Structures are given as structure tokens and as C-alpha cells.
Amino acid sequence: MSETQQNDSQNNNGQTIIINQNSNSNGVGTAGFVLSILTLIIGCIPILGWFVWFLGLLLSFIGIFKKPRTLAMIGLFISLIGIILLLFVFANLALFGASSAALDGL
Numbered sequence: 001m002s003e004t005q006q007n008d009s010q011n012n013n014g015q016t017i018i019i020n021q022n023s024n025s026n027g028v029g030t031a032g033f034v035l036s037i038l039t040l041i042i043g044c045i046p047i048l049g050w051f052v053w054f055l056g057l058l059l060s061f062i063g064i065f066k067k068p069r070t071l072a073m074i075g076l077f078i079s080l081i082g083i084i085l086l087l088f089v090f091a092n093l094a095l096f097g098a099s100s101a102a103l104d105g106l
Contacts, residue, residue, distance in 0.1 A: 029063025029072025032056050036078035043082060053082055 035056030043049040057079040063072030 024068065026063050026066045026068055026072060028059050029066060029069060029075065032058070032060030032063050033071040033075035033078070036060060036075040036082065039082050040078065043086065050086075053079060053086070057083075 033056075035052055039049060039053040039056050042052060056075060060072050060075035060079055063069065064076065066072070
């Protein structure tokens with residue numbers, strides 16, 4: 001047996017190493033989804049809630065262009081619902097303020 005064959009037989013101990021290079025995850029989309037859910041919880045905090053909402057919307061939008069895009073689409077949908085709710089709440093607060101100011105003038 002030659003020296004190289006002997007070294008190869010000593011190094012081969014019967015173990016097979018499998019390296020999986022296929023990544024089936026979308027980290028950006030998942031982060032956008034998590035931030036969108038977090039926005040629903042802390043959305044009432046003015047600056048922090050808006051910042052987290054914007055990050056969730058942005059990361060969900062970026063995550064749509066990578067596969068799998070399920071969580072990114074759900075995160076984008078939740079972010080859009082969040083902004084609609086935010087605008088609805090502020091519109092009602094503005095109407096309430098305007099009507100109370102009108103009643104104070106009477």
C-alpha cells in the first residue's frame with residue numbers, strides 16, 4: 001500500500017458530512033412579520049410605535065421579493081391594517097377635539 005493510500009484510509013473513519021446549502025427561510029420577511037405583530041401591541045406609544053410600525057412595513061415589503069414570502073405578505077397586510085387603524089383613531093380624536101372646542105364656544 002502506498003503512503004497516500006494509507007493516509008487516506010486512516011483519515012476516513014466512515015462518517016459522511018452533509019452540508020445543506022439550500023436555505024428555505026426569509027429572515028427579513030420574518031422580522032417584518034414580528035415587528036408588525038409587535039406594532040399591534042405597542043402601537044399606542046407615539047414615537048416608538050410609529051418607528052416599529054415603519055420598520056415592520058419596510059422589512060415586510062423587502063421580504064416580499066425573497067422566497068418564501070408568506071410571512072412577509074402577512075406582515076405587510078398587518079402593517080397596512082395598523083396604519084388604517086392609526087389614521088382612524090387620530091381622525092376620531094381630531095373630530096372629538098373639534099366638537100368639544102365648538103361646544104366650549106357656546
